[in-house]
Amino acid sequence: MKISRRALLRGAGVAVALPFLDAMRPERANAAPADPKRFVAFFAPNGTDPGAWHPRSEGALSADNLPPCLVDMKGFAAEREWPAGDAIWQDVTMVSGVNHQAICSDIHSPAMSLCAHTDGGGQAVPRKATLDQYLADHIASETPYRSLNLSPTGDTAVTQGFISFRDGGQVEDAFRDPITVFDTLFSGMSNPSGQMEDIRRRRASVLDWVREDARRLNQRLGAADRARVEQHLESVFELERQLQSTTASSCAIPSAPPGRLDLHGKFKQMIDLGILALTCDLTRVLILQYSNSWDLNFSGYDLPDGVGDWSDHFISHKLGDRDRATDLDGLPQAEASRIANARVVQTSRFKVRRFAYLLNAMKAASTPTGNLLDESLVLYTSENGDGDSHGRGNMPYMLAGHVGGFKTGRAVKSSSAPTGALHCSIINYFGIELSEYGDPKSGPIPGL
Numbered sequence: 001m002k003i004s005r006r007a008l009l010r011g012a013g014v015a016v017a018l019p020f021l022d023a024m025r026p027e028r029a030n031a032a033p034a035d036p037k038r039f040v041a042f043f044a045p046n047g048t049d050p051g052a053w054h055p056r057s058e059g060a061l062s063a064d065n066l067p068p069c070l071v072d073m074k075g076f077a078a079e080r081e082w083p084a085g086d087a088i089w090q091d092v093t094m095v096s097g098v099n100h101q102a103i104c105s106d107i108h109s110p111a112m113s114l115c116a117h118t119d120g121g122g123q124a125v126p127r128k129a130t131l132d133q134y135l136a137d138h139i140a141s142e143t144p145y146r147s148l149n150l151s152p153t154g155d156t157a158v159t160q161g162f163i164s165f166r167d168g169g170q171v172e173d174a175f176r177d178p179i180t181v182f183d184t185l186f187s188g189m190s191n192p193s194g195q196m197e198d199i200r201r202r203r204a205s206v207l208d209w210v211r212e213d214a215r216r217l218n219q220r221l222g223a224a225d226r227a228r229v230e231q232h233l234e235s236v237f238e239l240e241r242q243l244q245s246t247t248a249s250s251c252a253i254p255s256a257p258p259g260r261l262d263l264h265g266k267f268k269q270m271i272d273l274g275i276l277a278l279t280c281d282l283t284r285v286l287i288l289q290y291s292n293s294w295d296l297n298f299s300g301y302d303l304p305d306g307v308g309d310w311s312d313h314f315i316s317h318k319l320g321d322r323d324r325a326t327d328l329d330g331l332p333q334a335e336a337s338r339i340a341n342a343r344v345v346q347t348s349r350f351k352v353r354r355f356a357y358l359l360n361a362m363k364a365a366s367t368p369t370g371n372l373l374d375e376s377l378v379l380y381t382s383e384n385g386d387g388d389s390h391g392r393g394n395m396p397y398m399l400a401g402h403v404g405g406f407k408t409g410r411a412v413k414s415s416s417a418p419t420g421a422l423h424c425s426i427i428n429y430f431g432i433e434l435s436e437y438g439d440p441k442s443g444p445i446p447g448l
Contacts, residue, residue, distance in 0.1 A: 045296055076356070
């Protein structure tokens with residue numbers, strides 16, 4: 001039985017997208033391959049401590065040779081809204097030595113984090129399309145959303161609140177509220193927000209409206225596809241339940257509104273929504289921006305070494321900068337330096353755990369050929385390499401996934417290749433053959 005890739009479950013004005021199924025594959029032996037290729041960018045601000053982040057040598061990673069910032073790749077316990085995570089070191093390739101200094105003239109510009117073309121010493125805004133948009137031109141023509149940009153930051157400054165751009169500095173807008181994302185992606189109505197709010201007032205799930213259509217569809221599917229649809233609908237239901245729990249009903253004035261989600265809670269829900277969008281083939285290009293350069297902090301997480309509620313930006317500057325954690329000012333220099341270094345390791349580990357959540361969730365999302373991570377290439381990026389000095393000569397890049405046969409579980413050194421070399425390597429894995437890319441131009445990184 002063959003069904004359309006654009007098939008939806010419908011009921012009473014609600015439409016829910018389906019994941020990619022075996023039944024959506026072309027029937028003819030000579031048909032073009034239907035297996036999608038996906039790109040995901042994950043941005044976390046303020047770089048890291050390169051000496052504690054990058055593996056010392058090239059070659060295979062192992063659980064025993066991970067640098068201090070990466071030790072949670074071996075697995076970690078739950079913390080607040082984030083569940084415990086399985087080991088990911090075998091799913092990641094660390095790329096060191098990429099030089100982004102010539103690309104961005106500003107010491108803090110998330111806008112340039114996915115760009116491989118110099119800003120020419122100008123406003124630190126891309127003049128050429130960012131990597132995600134270049135790939136969207138080639139892999140996203142068949143999806144409802146050319147790309148999906150999600151960020152919980154409220155900062156809408158062009159250099160801080162956006163990391164996705166088309167040619168000429170044209171910004172790609174970003175969703176900043178998880179509920180708006182859910183309503184937009186998983187309803188098929190002309191006025192989704194109003195009708196979805198009506199559903200919420202009655203505390204009914206969107207799935208209640210499409211269950212009969214799902215039952216009819218399951219009668220036509222094979223066992224593997226039925227299991228895939230059930231897993232997908234359960235994910236939609238669970239995410240919707242989480243969103244409803246943070247939204248006060250408008251049918252009565254509550255005695256006290258529930259607490260609003262902070263940046264971390266919103267970002268987790270955005271990751272979950274982004275994975276659902278990829279699974280449903282609503283988009284094949286997903287951009288996740290954790291924060292701007294200033295607003296990320298770790299209040300409520302009780303991180304070691306006195307991180308407290310200091311901002312990530314202040315922690316990144318260690319000692320001696322105007323923007324620093326001033327509680328270390330009265331300590332002996334050696335002790336203050338030890339703590340400041342340890343704090344950057346702790347905040348870097350925190351960011352790695354959030355990246356690990358994304359990868360583990362992608363591995364858990366099954367597809368006809370394996371899982372979502374198998375069919376994707378995922379890039380971890382930042383606006384700086386060394387958060388203390390603002391140095392961009394050794395960026396903290398990580399790659400995950402297996403698009404085009406990409407191999408993980410290793411460390412690759414680039415020997416000061418410009419950002420275009422990394423992007424050229426990534427683009428080639430999507431079957432787009434380039435000999436060089438970027439400005440300054442460069443061919444792919446050898447061995448990557």
